[in-house]
Amino acid sequence: MQRSHRPNVLMNLLRRTWLATTLFVIVSSAIWWPWLGWEIARDHLVAALLLTPLIWWAAIGRKTPPHLLRGAVAGALTGLVTQMAPHLRYFLPLVGFSRPGDGEAQMVALASVAIYLMIATGAVMMGAVVGLATAAIERRTHLWT
Secondary structure, eight states: OOOOOSOOHHHHHHHHHHHHHHHHHHHHHHHHHHHHOHHHHHHHHHHHHHHHHHHHIIIIITSSSOOHHHHHHHHHHHHHHHHHGGGHHHHHHHHTOOOTTOHHHHHHHHHHHHHHHHHHHHHHHHHHHHHHHHHHHHHHHTTTO
8 A cells, every 4th residue: 555645735735833832822911920829820921822823823833943933923914813812802893883972981991992902002012022933943943844
């Protein structure tokens, strides 16, 4: 019986995304756990574990060798998605909040949106750094071969 030379897709996905996933999980946990506790860190950890491989594979994993700029952009997108995903259930109602005559509630909603935008900005910047570092490590060590 002849064995297929077609690479195993799942093993290829894991091989090309494990470093990015590991770094995003470490950075996310290191940021959220000391500030807000394990419950918040756990939500971000799960989002990073599930979403990082998908985003990294789509942007970087199928192309070899990884380009540094593509790594930074993919990292910024990964950071934004993985760090904002746990907050969507709180953020989306705030964006659509419009009740005429309830000025105090609108100010609280506006302040909350501003905080979420700061989290998103930090996630993009930190994600770009992590993505750049991941692409540089992968290029240097030839993890993509």
